[in-house]
Amino acid sequence: MSSCLKSTKELLVFLGKSLFSILEALVFTLIPKPLKNVAGEIVLITGAGSGLGRLLALQFAHLGSVLVLWDISSETNEKTGQMAREAGATRVHVYTCDCSQKEEIYRVADQVKREVGDVSILINNAGIVTGKKFLDCPDELMEKSFDVNFKAHLWTYKAFLPAMVANNHGHLVCISSSAGLVGINGLADYCASKFAAVGFAESMFLETFAEKQTGIKTTIVCPFFIKTGMFEGCTTRFPTLLPILEPEYAARTIVDGILKEKVYLYMPKFLYILLFLKSFLPIKTGLLLGDYMGIFHSMDGFTGQKKKA
Numbered sequence: 001m002s003s004c005l006k007s008t009k010e011l012l013v014f015l016g017k018s019l020f021s022i023l024e025a026l027v028f029t030l031i032p033k034p035l036k037n038v039a040g041e042i043v044l045i046t047g048a049g050s051g052l053g054r055l056l057a058l059q060f061a062h063l064g065s066v067l068v069l070w071d072i073s074s075e076t077n078e079k080t081g082q083m084a085r086e087a088g089a090t091r092v093h094v095y096t097c098d099c100s101q102k103e104e105i106y107r108v109a110d111q112v113k114r115e116v117g118d119v120s121i122l123i124n125n126a127g128i129v130t131g132k133k134f135l136d137c138p139d140e141l142m143e144k145s146f147d148v149n150f151k152a153h154l155w156t157y158k159a160f161l162p163a164m165v166a167n168n169h170g171h172l173v174c175i176s177s178s179a180g181l182v183g184i185n186g187l188a189d190y191c192a193s194k195f196a197a198v199g200f201a202e203s204m205f206l207e208t209f210a211e212k213q214t215g216i217k218t219t220i221v222c223p224f225f226i227k228t229g230m231f232e233g234c235t236t237r238f239p240t241l242l243p244i245l246e247p248e249y250a251a252r253t254i255v256d257g258i259l260k261e262k263v264y265l266y267m268p269k270f271l272y273i274l275l276f277l278k279s280f281l282p283i284k285t286g287l288l289l290g291d292y293m294g295i296f297h298s299m300d301g302f303t304g305q306k307k308k309a
């Protein structure tokens with residue numbers, strides 16, 4: 001076959017398959033795919049001691065999953081464990097783990113494998129924010145942001161992905177942020193760590209795709225501010241378009257996204273429009289839009305997380 005004929009054939013196959021994939025996506029928008037069953041799946045949630053992590057644990061408790069809860073705070077994590085049992089979970093395993101420490105992640109991961117089994121849904125949710133301008137932020141705090149918000153994802157994948165590959169079964173969930181898609185003044189270290197988390201999760205999604213590990217799914221979650229206290233004091237100028245999200249709504253939407261095996265999940269939906277605008281508007285227009293929407297002042301009142309149980 002001449003190379004010209006071969007190229008034409010490849011182009012036609014590509015166009016045909018692309019058209020089919022678009023039609024398939026349209027059909028699944030109208031007739032949603034059945035939700036995946038996570039009863040009996042071993043779900044590990046990092047940062048389960050409060051906020052989103054705790055609410056995700058309660059959602060998976062209702063769905064009959066085996067829960068593995070990690071947090072640096074034993075007290076709040078135990079409380080999540082107790083709440084999950086009260087919500088109907090029969091197998092709940094609570095572990096204290098400082099996700100900023102690679103060796104601790106590996107040690108606790110080995111313990112989980114011995115005591116519970118192979119994790120099949122890994123939710124990297126633990127996160128911290130310094131909320132300081134770059135030049136005011138001590139080096140150690142910036143390093144900590146990277147350790148918890150990004151590097152922990154590397155070490156948990158190293159620990160749990162091999163079994164997923166061996167079983168061709170698993171789901172990798174990255175809780176990043178809208179700050180992992182667009183830079184925000186006053187959040188440089190946080191944004192950088194969340195961009196890194198998105199880049200890593202997306203690359204690993206492609207790696208599993210290229211390796212034909214079709215049973216391993218990825219969900220990358222990028223929410224705007226959520227009322228968990230982490231971003232206490234932060235504001236939005238147009239709450240109708242960019243609302244500060246209710247934690248229960250965020251947790252429900254994330255679990256729904258996992259059950260539908262969505263790869264990208266941005267909340268609220270207006271973020272999709274903002275990203276689209278960012279990709280083609282002239283920079284001056286983009287800056288005017290950001291200014292008009294109050295985005296450059298959203299961190300002005302930041303006070304951050306208060307200690308809670």
Ligand SMILES: NC(=O)c1ccc[n+]([C@@H]2O[C@H](COP(=O)([O-])OP(=O)(O)OC[C@H]3O[C@@H](n4cnc5c(N)ncnc54)[C@H](O)[C@@H]3O)[C@@H](O)[C@H]2O)c1
Pocket residue numbers: 046047048049050051052053070071072073076097098099100124125126127128148175176177178222223224225226227228229230231305
């Ligand atoms: N709250 C928001 O506005 C918002 C917006 C977008 C993304 N997120 C992301 O959602 C995730 C959950 O945040 P949240 O709002 O529930 O905050 P949160 O502060 O309520 O919960 C974070 C949890 O992580 C735990 N944690 C912190 N450092 C840890 C460490 N070194 N090892 C283990 N656990 C540790 C904390 O103890 C806490 O239980 C984070 O990754 C955050 O960046 C939050």
